[in-house]
Amino acid sequence: MSDRVLAAPLSAFVRRRAARRAGAAGAASRPPYVLLAIVAALVVVALAGPWLAPQDPDSVDLLAALQPPSSAHLLGTDGSGRDILSRLLTGARSSLLAPLVVTVVATLLGSVLAIVGAWRGGWVDGVVARLLDVLFSFPGLLLAILAAAVFGTGLTAPVIALCISYVPYVARIVRSAAVRERALPYVSALELQGLAGFAICARHLVPNVATTIGAQAAITFGYAMVDLAAINFLGLGLESTSSDWGVMVAAGQSSILRGRPEEALFAGVAIVIAVVTVNLLAQRLERGAVLESPR
Amino acid sequence: MSLLSLRELTITLPTPVGPRPVVRDVSFELAAHEAVALVGESGSGKSMTVRSLLRLLPQGAQVSGEIRYDGAEVMAMSGRELRALRGGRVGMVFQDPRAAVNPVRTIGDFLTERLGRGAGARARAQALLEEVGVPQAARRLRQYPHELSGGLLQRAMIASVLAAEPELILADEPTTALDVTTQAEVMALLDELRRERGLALLLITHDLELAAAVCSRTLVMYAGGLVEDCPSRRLHERPLHPYSAALGASRPDVAVRRELLPAIPGRPVSALEAPPGCAFAPRCAFAQDRCREQRPPLRPLGDDRVACVRAEELTLHG
Numbered sequence: 050m051s052d053r054v055l056a057a058p059l060s061a062f063v064r065r066r067a068a069r070r071a072g073a074a075g076a077a078s079r080p081p082y083v084l085l086a087i088v089a090a091l092v093v094v095a096l097a098g099p100w101l102a103p104q105d106p107d108s109v110d111l112l113a114a115l116q117p118p119s120s121a122h123l124l125g126t127d128g129s130g131r132d133i134l135s136r137l138l139t140g141a142r143s144s145l146l147a148p149l150v151v152t153v154v155a156t157l158l159g160s161v162l163a164i165v166g167a168w169r170g171g172w173v174d175g176v177v178a179r180l181l182d183v184l185f186s187f188p189g190l191l192l193a194i195l196a197a198a199v200f201g202t203g204l205t206a207p208v209i210a211l212c213i214s215y216v217p218y219v220a221r222i223v224r225s226a227a228v229r230e231r232a233l234p235y236v237s238a239l240e241l242q243g244l245a246g247f248a249i250c251a252r253h254l255v256p257n258v259a260t261t262i263g264a265q266a267a268i269t270f271g272y273a274m275v276d277l278a279a280i281n282f283l284g285l286g287l288e289s290t291s292s293d294w295g296v297m298v299a300a301g302q303s304s305i306l307r308g309r310p311e312e313a314l315f316a317g318v319a320i321v322i323a324v325v326t327v328n329l330l331a332q333r334l335e336r337g338a339v340l341e342s343p344r
Numbered sequence: 345m346s347l348l349s350l351r352e353l354t355i356t357l358p359t360p361v362g363p364r365p366v367v368r369d370v371s372f373e374l375a376a377h378e379a380v381a382l383v384g385e386s387g388s389g390k391s392m393t394v395r396s397l398l399r400l401l402p403q404g405a406q407v408s409g410e411i412r413y414d415g416a417e418v419m420a421m422s423g424r425e426l427r428a429l430r431g432g433r434v435g436m437v438f439q440d441p442r443a444a445v446n447p448v449r450t451i452g453d454f455l456t457e458r459l460g461r462g463a464g465a466r467a468r469a470q471a472l473l474e475e476v477g478v479p480q481a482a483r484r485l486r487q488y489p490h491e492l493s494g495g496l497l498q499r500a501m502i503a504s505v506l507a508a509e510p511e512l513i514l515a516d517e518p519t520t521a522l523d524v525t526t527q528a529e530v531m532a533l534l535d536e537l538r539r540e541r542g543l544a545l546l547l548i549t550h551d552l553e554l555a556a557a558v559c560s561r562t563l564v565m566y567a568g569g570l571v572e573d574c575p576s577r578r579l580h581e582r583p584l585h586p587y588s589a590a591l592g593a594s595r596p597d598v599a600v601r602r603e604l605l606p607a608i609p610g611r612p613v614s615a616l617e618a619p620p621g622c623a624f625a626p627r628c629a630f631a632q633d634r635c636r637e638q639r640p641p642l643r644p645l646g647d648d649r650v651a652c653v654r655a656e657e658l659t660l661h662g
Contacts, residue, residue, distance in 0.1 A: 171403060238444040241436045242430065243430040245423075245427060256448070
């Protein structure tokens with residue numbers, strides 16, 4: 050009798066806990082709609098920014114300088130009276146495209162190096178590992194600043210420098226995943242079916258480490274965006290009249306002291322939203338990769 | 345002319361204390377259409393020997409001796425020749441089918457990997473699955489490895505080997521990962537296919553009865569070396585090497601009621617830690633001083649071969 054009395058609340062407790070755990074798992078497996086929506090919005094703005102902008106982002110109106118947000122200028126105006134919203138929308142392209150280029154190039158190069166090293170092993174892997182060590186020893190931002198100093202301003206030199214300096218970060222992560230995958234018996238089984246190494250890598254190994262590559266790419270995007278914004282902020286990248294978000298943060302500095310932080314603030318917020326969204330997505334991908342990894 | 349011939353195969357692996365042999369002076373031949381079993385305890389070098397036949401060895405492994413397949417030296421083959429050998433003339437069935445199949449691809453993808461794309465390959469894969477006794481083959485092609493039982497998956501594995509129409513099948517404990525009832529079915533299937541198609545088979549197993557049932561000849565390995573090579577039937581009745589005899593004696597027999605099964609004293613040693621002299625000497629009931637001095641070579645004795653200096657004087661029973 051007393052057993053049953055005790056058992057009832059206990060089983061209810063267990064059920065509740067199980068339900069909560071199932072709920073948590075359900076939440077984790079639901080696609081991150083909000084994050085995806087933000088990314089979609091960023092893509093749209095990057096592609097169609099100039100047409101979405103309500104006003105000409107470069108039309109100077111000194112009489113309307115440093116205005117707070119109003120119905121005419123939704124996010125206010127900067128020190129030259131240019132509409133901040135229009136500038137943010139047009140600046141999205143360079144602000145997002147440059148890190149995207151860095152991400153794509155670094156991910157491709159890094160993954161290829163990592164997979165070749167993991168597949169061949171032996172001295173090839175040794176050479177790749179040493180090469181990555183050398184690249185690791187250069188801080189990315191420093192290399193980019195150096196490149197800008199040597200080759201002059203503009204984004205090309207810093208983007209190339211960042212492409213190179215992010216390679217080892219991608220390669221290190223992908224290599225460890227590829228080495229683990231390479232050691233699984235099914236890869237030997239494929240070798241014994243007479244498949245060439247390239248075919249095994251392309252059709253089996255790469256798809257099976259794709260989640261890791263994707264997560265690392267998203268993280269790289271966040272870092273690259275911040276680094277490029279820093280380069281633009283320092284005036285080493287795009288010229289100061291550009292509407293790039295990093296440049297806008299720098300240009301808006303002086304007006305902060307005059308009580309109008311809008312330009313620097315909103316450009317900073319745009320950078321933060323992009324970086325945080327992509328990083329959260331990366332986290333979701335990573336967690337998925339951990340959950341999915343066999344045994 | 346033998347299909348496969350090994351001569352003084354020695355495989356050395358790098359260890360923290362320097363290179364050490366894991367397989368020592370293994371020589372044997374396998375004729376076309378012949379079925380040979382390779383038995384021995386875990387760590388005796390069976391798998392390593394068989395993997396070396398297709399040059400699937402761990403990084404840093406050094407191979408000396410000769411591995412000839414149909415007259416061609418395997419260790420000297422180019423990548424292209426090696427792939428032709430692996431995917432064409434020799435097939436391998438693995439111990440754990442679940443580990444040997446890419447878990448995120450369907451069975452159909454797995455089977456058509458070598459058959460190419462298209463409806464023809466699909467139909468061929470389905471026919472192969474039916475041939476190895478997989479029911480509802482069309483549905484199985486769309487399923488993932490985790491949806492199949494171990495037995496079915498091993499059948500699919502065998503189907504993938506048959507797809508290449510090989511002359512020789514290497515089977516590395518093909519039934520160890522399966523449960524007992526499916527073991528018999530899968531083994532019967534492998535045996536039947538082999539006989540029908542006239543394939544050669546090199547079967548690694550722990551199971552002496554299985555070896556005798558499927559293979560005409562049995563090779564016994566201990567600590568990286570061959571200790572006996574004789575017809576499977578003879579191994580049961582009158583083994584030549586004390587190790588083969590001890591292995592035979594430690595099997596349970598339903599006809600004899602015993603409190604305890606006889607066991608071989610000590611533990612199996614790998615080639616890494618084998619003592620000088622006969623590797624089995626420390627555990628052997630018949631060992632003499634001369635056994636511990638020099639490693640006895642595998643020598644011919646009648647039609648068979650044995651690596652024991654006292655083979656002539658001992659009369660052993662399986």
